[in-house]
Amino acid sequence: MKLLSGNEAIARGAYEAGVRAASAYPGTPSTEILENLAKYDEVYCEWAPNEKVAVEVAQGACFAGARTITAMKHVGLNVAADPMFSLAYIGVNGGFIIVSADDPGMHSSQNEQDNRFYAKFMKVGLLEPSDSQEAKDFAINGFDISEEFDLPVMLRTTTRISHSKGLVSLGDRKEYPLRAYNKNIAKYVIIPAHARKMRISLEQRLKKLAEFAETFPGNRLEGEGHEFAVITSGIAYQYAKEALGDKATYLKLSLTFPLPEKLVRNFVEKFSQVYVIEEGEPFLEEQIKSLGLTVKGKDIFPRFGELSPMIIRQALLGEAVEAGNSSANFPVRSPVLCPGCPHRSVFYAINQMKAIVTGDIGCYSLGVTPPLSTIETCVCMRASIGNALGLSKILTDRKIIAVIGDSTFIHSGITGLIDVVYNQGAITVVILDNAITAMTGHQHNPATGYNIKNQQTNKIDLENIVRACGVNKIWQVNSYDMHELTAALTSATSCGQTAVVIARQPCVLLNKDDCSDKYEITAQCRKCKKCISLGCPAIMIKNDKVVIDSQLCRSCGVCAQICNFGAIRKVGSAYE
Amino acid sequence: MNNNKNIMIVGVGGQGTLLASSIIGQLAMDCGLDVKQSEVHGLSQRGGSVVTYVRYGSKIASPIIERKQADYILSFEKLEALRWADYLKPDGVLIMNEQEIYPMSVISGLAVYPIDVADQLISKGINLIKVNALTYAQEIGNSRAVNMVLLGMLAYKLDFNYNKWEKTIKEHMSSIVQHTNLQAFAMGWNLHDRA
Ligand SMILES: Cc1ncc(C[n+]2csc(CCOP(=O)(O)OP(=O)(O)O)c2C)c(N)n1
Numbered sequence: 001m002k003l004l005s006g007n008e009a010i011a012r013g014a015y016e017a018g019v020r021a022a023s024a025y026p027g028t029p030s031t032e033i034l035e036n037l038a039k040y041d042e043v044y045c046e047w048a049p050n051e052k053v054a055v056e057v058a059q060g061a062c063f064a065g066a067r068t069i070t071a072m073k074h075v076g077l078n079v080a081a082d083p084m085f086s087l088a089y090i091g092v093n094g095g096f097i098i099v100s101a102d103d104p105g106m107h108s109s110q111n112e113q114d115n116r117f118y119a120k121f122m123k124v125g126l127l128e129p130s131d132s133q134e135a136k137d138f139a140i141n142g143f144d145i146s147e148e149f150d151l152p153v154m155l156r157t158t159t160r161i162s163h164s165k166g167l168v169s170l171g172d173r174k175e176y177p178l179r180a181y182n183k184n185i186a187k188y189v190i191i192p193a194h195a196r197k198m199r200i201s202l203e204q205r206l207k208k209l210a211e212f213a214e215t216f217p218g219n220r221l222e223g224e225g226h227e228f229a230v231i232t233s234g235i236a237y238q239y240a241k242e243a244l245g246d247k248a249t250y251l252k253l254s255l256t257f258p259l260p261e262k263l264v265r266n267f268v269e270k271f272s273q274v275y276v277i278e279e280g281e282p283f284l285e286e287q288i289k290s291l292g293l294t295v296k297g298k299d300i301f302p303r304f305g306e307l308s309p310m311i312i313r314q315a316l317l318g319e320a321v322e323a324g325n326s327s328a329n330f331p332v333r334s335p336v337l338c339p340g341c342p343h344r345s346v347f348y349a350i351n352q353m354k355a356i357v358t359g360d361i362g363c364y365s366l367g368v369t370p371p372l373s374t375i376e377t378c379v380c381m382r383a384s385i386g387n388a389l390g391l392s393k394i395l396t397d398r399k400i401i402a403v404i405g406d407s408t409f410i411h412s413g414i415t416g417l418i419d420v421v422y423n424q425g426a427i428t429v430v431i432l433d434n435a436i437t438a439m440t441g442h443q444h445n446p447a448t449g450y451n452i453k454n455q456q457t458n459k460i461d462l463e464n465i466v467r468a469c470g471v472n473k474i475w476q477v478n479s480y481d482m483h484e485l486t487a488a489l490t491s492a493t494s495c496g497q498t499a500v501v502i503a504r505q506p507c508v509l510l511n512k513d514d515c516s517d518k519y520e521i522t523a524q525c526r527k528c529k530k531c532i533s534l535g536c537p538a539i540m541i542k543n544d545k546v547v548i549d550s551q552l553c554r555s556c557g558v559c560a561q562i563c564n565f566g567a568i569r570k571v572g573s574a575y576e
Numbered sequence: 577m578n579n580n581k582n583i584m585i586v587g588v589g590g591q592g593t594l595l596a597s598s599i600i601g602q603l604a605m606d607c608g609l610d611v612k613q614s615e616v617h618g619l620s621q622r623g624g625s626v627v628t629y630v631r632y633g634s635k636i637a638s639p640i641i642e643r644k645q646a647d648y649i650l651s652f653e654k655l656e657a658l659r660w661a662d663y664l665k666p667d668g669v670l671i672m673n674e675q676e677i678y679p680m681s682v683i684s685g686l687a688v689y690p691i692d693v694a695d696q697l698i699s700k701g702i703n704l705i706k707v708n709a710l711t712y713a714q715e716i717g718n719s720r721a722v723n724m725v726l727l728g729m730l731a732y733k734l735d736f737n738y739n740k741w742e743k744t745i746k747e748h749m750s751s752i753v754q755h756t757n758l759q760a761f762a763m764g765w766n767l768h769d770r771a
């Protein structure tokens with residue numbers, strides 16, 4: 001027995017099932033799956049530059065006959081949808097699992113799309129674990145199902161599955177010989193003539209899987225409670241058990257696409273009233289209703305946010321709905337850029353440029369919050385560059401700056417930049433190169449020169465890429481040097497051409513040692529609070545004095561550069 | 577809710593709350609109990625408020641703890657104690673570290689840090705234990721062991737004996753830091769006698 005998170009359990013399950021290859025791009029809450037798989041020498045693991053590439057690499061390994069897994073956060077599947085739709089037609093050679101980790105409640109995401117609909121839309125098998133043990137078991141079942149029914153399988157988790165720990169019993173790894181790879185264009189080449197045949201076989205394969213779903217042990221009746229009859233899946237099953245305990249009889253579904261129609265029909269017809277308890281959208285409910293059955297679901301449960309036992313008790317047991325948490329009046333504690341974060345100084349310098357600033361996804365999205373309030377748009381990965389170009393074509397008299405991180409630039413920013421050059425956009429793209437994919441917990445990417453196993457590898461040079469995209473105006477600056485930054489941004493935004501500023505300084509969390517040379521505020525301080533406007537958590541007003549918390553200071557020295565009165569200096573340094 | 581124990585550990589990203597909850601979870605498992613533990617990572621590293629739930633007992637379904645369900649809340653920071661206090665059961669206990677960490681909303685002058693946290697909690701009728709864990713951690717020369725002082729205070733109230741805690745803590749860290757961390761834990765454990 002071991003206490004494992006859902007993500008650790010999926011990695012373990014894949015390992016035990018003989019997985020040989022894995023490719024992914026990080027994204028909360030999916031990231032730890034690959035991080036944990038990478039610990040096993042038997043498995044080829046990689047960080048791909050984006051999710052679409054990850055799926056394509058995984059497909060190649062699957063075609064080669066290996067059991068293969070790929071994992072991404074829910075929005076990652078939007079990027080990877082194209083190869084996934086085709087793969088459903090093509091089918092598999094070695095077993096293929098795609099993990100979609102959804103984020104109801106948007107703990108760290110821009111939306112809460114319910115990717116179970118993707119499984120139905122793409123026409124692939126769908127497994128929904130409800131705890132860590134099932135996460136491991138279903139990873140193993142998923143490979144068997146994928147190979148037996150010649151279909152990719154989606155293993156769909158949510159934040160509370162991926163990031164909750166529970167007890168898991170471990171098994172040994174089973175080796176599966178590679179399935180032979182033979183040239184077979186009718187299978188692997190999806191031209192229309194082939195695809196029309198695949199289209200028909202896809203329906204047949206799904207039909208067989210639907211039969212299998214009727215007796216799959218993960219789809220089962222549970223309990224004998226008389227008060228409620230409940231159909232549920234995923235984390236909602238745990239919440240329902242918590243709220244209703246033995247008051248209810250449950251149909252616990254795990255293989256939810258294709259739906260086991262007979263099982264569901266028999267269950268619903270046995271009871272006068274059946275509740276479908278699921279988190280998110282009415283995925284089960286719509287399918288059940290389309291069978292002509294009557295159930296209650298989203299008319300009494302919310303379709304947004306996270307579900308909880310309390311919500312179920314309120315809906316079914318009449319528990320009083322309490323007035324909102326009194327904590328509403330307390331100061332909020334939103335995440336902020338770390339003390340010493342190299343993004344901060346760049347935003348401060350950009351703020352002096354009086355430009356429209358399009359943002360992107362990463363730690364630097366936090367540049368939207370006061371006091372910096374730099375970013376004016378943020379849509380999805382890479383959108384900063386396209387948004388900036390579009391804005392510049394309409395608001396021709398405004399300066400436009402796009403900010404994008406190194407990982408995001410590699411993910412998809414490059415194609416955006418090519419568009420800017422090709423269509424002669426006079427905008428400035430600032431690449432915030434902190435030498436890591438920080439937001440998701442510090443993963444390497446092609447620009448860092450290290451791979452997922454922390455081994456040195458080929459390093460993709462950002463300047464060379466930018467130049468190869470056709471950009472002639474390039475500045476490379478030190479993010480902590482306010483003078484360099486301001487000079488580069490001033491020239492870039494006034495050159496009338498596509499300009500790129502690469503601002504470099506590693507993420508401060510990469511250096512775990514406590515730094516020396518902390519800064520302090522001296523008696524010269526006139527309390528103008530200019531340094532406070534940096535929004536550094538280490539600088540604050542205490543007892544009516546501006547002070548730097550030496551525990552928090554990371555010695556970046558940016559505040560000392562912007563102080564008009566020379567009032568900030570290194571601790572212990574002599575007066576000049 | 578039968579014999580299940582619900583524990584919340586709350587604080588600010590980077591304070592070491594995760595280590596404390598994973599020690600409790602591991603220990604409960606080693607004692608043959610069912611365990612569920614839930615935390616939300618993601619943005620927590622960037623100084624946001626963090627909460628982890630640990631639940632153990634004979635059989636645990638949901639990994640989360642809701643309002644009025646926590647037997648114990650261990651708060652690493654004062655404002656966070658106030659923020660989560662509603663999650664305590666009427667007879668629950670709140671152990672609060674007296675450290676103040678200003679959120680950006682306070683630093684940038686958009687909000688005021690409450691000065692009377694303890695009074696507010698007591699007026700809500702909360703069973704409050706206050707501790708200045710940093711001074712105790714400094715006393716043994718390891719200011720980073722604040723989390724172990726706090727864990728020691730909580731552990732004293734829970735159902736496992738001291739030796740088992742000691743063993744689990746050791747398993748969670750390298751031998752170099754074990755000594756001061758165990759000292760810090762012992763300090764927290766014994767604070768109840770002093771109080
Ligand atoms: C399509 C998609 N995939 C993954 C993510 C998760 N994600 C959020 S930010 C980010 C990368 C941030 O790295 P970088 O651009 O280098 O900025 P940093 O956080 O280092 O400042 C990722 C992978 C996402 N939001 N959307």
Ligand code: SF4
Pocket residue numbers: 336337338340341342343363434438439507508509622
């Ligand atoms: S983790 Fe790194 S990049 Fe992210 S806010 Fe902190 S210092 Fe900045």
